Amino acid sequence: MTRPTRQRDHDRQRVGDEDAEEDEIDVEAIEDVDELDPEDFDPEDLTRTADGELIHEETGMIIEDEQIDPGPEWRAFNHSERQEKSRAGAPTTKTMHDKGLTTTNDWKDKDAYGRSISSKKRSQMHRLRKWQERIRTKDAGERNLQFALSEIDRLASALGVPRSVREVASVIYRRALNEDLIRGRSIEGVSTAALYAACRKEGIPRSLEEISEVSRVDRKEIGRTYRYISQELGLEMRPVDPKKYVPRFSSELELSEEVQSKANEIIETTAEQGLLSGKSPTGYAAAAIYAASLLCNEKKTQREVADVAQVTEVTIRNRYQEQIEAMGIHS
Numbered sequence: 001m002t003r004p005t006r007q008r009d010h011d012r013q014r015v016g017d018e019d020a021e022e023d024e025i026d027v028e029a030i031e032d033v034d035e036l037d038p039e040d041f042d043p044e045d046l047t048r049t050a051d052g053e054l055i056h057e058e059t060g061m062i063i064e065d066e067q068i069d070p071g072p073e074w075r076a077f078n079h080s081e082r083q084e085k086s087r088a089g090a091p092t093t094k095t096m097h098d099k100g101l102t103t104t105n106d107w108k109d110k111d112a113y114g115r116s117i118s119s120k121k122r123s124q125m126h127r128l129r130k131w132q133e134r135i136r137t138k139d140a141g142e143r144n145l146q147f148a149l150s151e152i153d154r155l156a157s158a159l160g161v162p163r164s165v166r167e168v169a170s171v172i173y174r175r176a177l178n179e180d181l182i183r184g185r186s187i188e189g190v191s192t193a194a195l196y197a198a199c200r201k202e203g204i205p206r207s208l209e210e211i212s213e214v215s216r217v218d219r220k221e222i223g224r225t226y227r228y229i230s231q232e233l234g235l236e237m238r239p240v241d242p243k244k245y246v247p248r249f250s251s252e253l254e255l256s257e258e259v260q261s262k263a264n265e266i267i268e269t270t271a272e273q274g275l276l277s278g279k280s281p282t283g284y285a286a287a288a289i290y291a292a293s294l295l296c297n298e299k300k301t302q303r304e305v306a307d308v309a310q311v312t313e314v315t316i317r318n319r320y321q322e323q324i325e326a327m328g329i330h331s
Helices: 005-035 079-085 119-136 140-159 163-178 187-201 208-214 219-233 246-253 257-272 281-295 302-309 313-327
Strands: 046-048 054-056 061-064
Touching: 140 163, 140 187, 140 208, 163 187, 163 219, 187 208, 187 219, 208 219, 246 257, 246 281, 246 302, 257 281, 257 313, 281 302, 281 313, 302 313
Parallel strands: none
Antiparallel strands: 046 054, 054 061
């Protein structure tokens, strides 16, 4: 049974009017969205889609639509797949004169399958390695930098300092080279001074005596060069805290945590009274360790402590007397 024609026309007209009203509402909503400020949105109402678009769910407004994906174009589901598909090399580093961007030729005379190559190819590879080393340093400045950074790496390995200290030392040396502070001074001296400065900046102090032992330069030249480059480069160096030496010296002397805690207490108390001013931090720490070992019944001789701290017994005796008098302890 069909409805009358007049009723059908009336229903069609009513549906058309509703669609027109919806269209008008959509237009108004669009106009309202244009007037909205993305900075006024609550971050919790924003959603990041799989395509990288950032949208506001309530209004449907797209906040960001040009999202750059810095990741690789391939997918990997485990570490071995990631290693096989990765085409990126090691990150750049200041510890190499070319920042690690140039290529190197392997010293092994083998092909990609591990088989030995012929004598003719071996001779060719030898010539390629030789020229590769030559073209890596294009001028005297780069040769200077190459030698200096290798010297810093050698010293850092001998002292057992972390990678971060080597990076800072390399940056300091590069700045000194750019400021032409190397002229008239030995490369070894400036390299050692840069490493000493880096140790102090990173809070891993090493005394001048320790550094001069592994360096090819004497202590006086290291100190003189350090003062010069720190002044010229404007390096802000705070005085070394003697407490930073306590764990290392105590470990070498095989002392307990109780002795370390007591030594730190002695340093803090006496430093507040102004005894630390003008004193060597290594000698001050050594005297505090010696005093703490006596107080905690783990006696160490002045000679043993002096050998570890690389100071004289006279220094330990003088600092020790000052510290126990400041602490109000009778020897």
